[in-house]
Amino acid sequence: MMNSVDQVNAGVNNSTSRTVETGKIRLEDLKDIARGAGFLGCGGGGDPYIGYLIAKAAIEECGEPELISPDDFDDDGVVVGSAFIGAPSVMQEKCISGEDAVRTIRRIEEKLGRKVTALISGEIGGLNGMLPIGAAARMGLPVVDADGCGRAVPAIDMTAWNAAGLKPGPVVLVNEHLDTVLIESDDPHRAEDIARSAVAAMGMSVMSALYAMSGSDMKQASIPYTISIARGIGRAIRAHSKSPVENLLDYLRTTTHFNQCGVLASGKITYVHREIKHAWVVGEVKIQPDNGDAAEINFQNEYLQLKKADRLLATVPDLISVVDSETGEPIAAEALRFGQRVTVIGASSAKQLRTPQAISNCGPKRFGIGEHYEPIESINNW
């Protein structure tokens, strides 16, 4: 495992120079960021198109927010994670005022007795890649070009921040009525349990502020450059000079975190089973290639593992993402349909999600799908 981390480290200088563009988050980049957030959502995290609409409305009303590199951020600044928690399907039915996210930050400031100086996405994957952009626009705050996961995860204690020893609390939740819940706990897992229950009672759709941290903690514990990378992924899919899937893989190979990547399966969806369990979308999908063994993916909001002929080819926290074979557009677990022609792309997760603590928080054992984690590039000899 150390080998893979070393390889990732070795790629940092080369790749970041190519992917990071700070300055303003431009309105015309939002769709690319959303598409990239969809890919990094690994099937979950909610529809980034909804996040796109919310961020777009906020920017049109309040202007483009500043995108600030984590490297340039003041060590003594106060950064707060911003994220939607709940059922994206419920969120789509409700009106989002934007006021809810602003309220979460104001309550954190009241609790800390300090002004928040920047927002950061709790998870870049899915709609949470977009919502902090909208909140930052409304508040006139910069967004840090980084996030807490480098993908989407289904629980607030599964972040790289928690793996690095930062606490999620105080966690503030605000729903569409502006009902407000503030949670403090020394134990990230209990904080998650309490937040999850409160979210259900609050109507399954809340904005949260969490993991308030100093600039220096943010630099140490976050996954850097992920808004820029999401934009790069979106561009790569859109600008398909050759096959968009090949283009996407070429781009991923240039990134800091996701450079160990490849096609895990390709074919037609021949089976989908989906059910709601504990407010998660749980199920499995089978993908049959024209020749050879079918691939099976289990999901719980996000794609958890992929097997071919009972051989495990990828597990969380590594990225498994299903895209349309022709267009390269990412497909959420909720949108999988019988007969779709899809390609499954696997990629290394950020090294911050591969530490022993992170693997314990969000590796296969946490999801009950296996005892041990093996990096995707080692399984597949990439």
Next chain:
Amino acid sequence: MMNSVDQVNAGVNNSTSRTVETGKIRLEDLKDIARGAGFLGCGGGGDPYIGYLIAKAAIEECGEPELISPDDFDDDGVVVGSAFIGAPSVMQEKCISGEDAVRTIRRIEEKLGRKVTALISGEIGGLNGMLPIGAAARMGLPVVDADGCGRAVPAIDMTAWNAAGLKPGPVVLVNEHLDTVLIESDDPHRAEDIARSAVAAMGMSVMSALYAMSGSDMKQASIPYTISIARGIGRAIRAHSKSPVENLLDYLRTTTHFNQCGVLASGKITYVHREIKHAWVVGEVKIQPDNGDAAEINFQNEYLQLKKADRLLATVPDLISVVDSETGEPIAAEALRFGQRVTVIGASSAKQLRTPQAISNCGPKRFGIGEHYEPIESINNW
């Protein structure tokens, strides 16, 4: 209905002079207060003996707290309701540090930016009649001789405070790990829903601080003198010069709120059904007299209604309490057993729980047991 309220009002001056003794809450009075709180618990509210042990330990460690009449309280003082929320059976299994209740008050002070000057019991019935006494002892604060219900109720939006237009929030919940949840909502019913869910995730046993209010609001909206009345009830049962049940009724007739009272049924328990539904103890009990029709009581934590030969004789919010026919000791719904010889006592609820708003909050319709409320004294021609 106005008649009954007028009668209650007419009794105030006479009765309070006989029941109120302020000064210190004395250690030797705790058992009487607990027994009275058991009666006023109407079958629910948790075992006051546990509350007695907790209050006793706090007083032995920190001294007797002051009992202050609501009439003497500073209009500009800050009073906060204190109450256990959860499953009393779980609470009995866990260690109570006393630190949890103190923490709830400290967090309310932090939120209000003001010092709390007295505690008040959220509900006098059951263990919540006792716990604020222990918390006040630990904090060196006085306890107001009053409460939010004049009985026990199963939800935080069923208080007389809410009926009078006061808001439960900010509600602070603290469990044995000192995990802390602060809830703000304009809507008391949503505040209850959110608190109930949070309590479940926090381990079904938390101390709460709620209904922070000014001294003048407290005077307008609370049920006065109920700690003194609980002590009086306890004494009346203990000092059974003649039958303790008769003695108890004689005492109740002297009180401000519960003076319309009588025996609703007496006999042997021939049937008990109890189940756990949504963290409530729900069920029914049948009491067969030596001659005549059996009485049936439905309960949801508290006794909700009593019928004899399908004729309704009492419903919430009026008090229905089951006592041992021989000793007069109150029997909680959880402690009902086949073969027990019991007497069911009914009494008028405080007038503050009989306003149209209060009847809507905690009358028969709220519990799904009937459309209309009729005062117990009018049904029974007392």
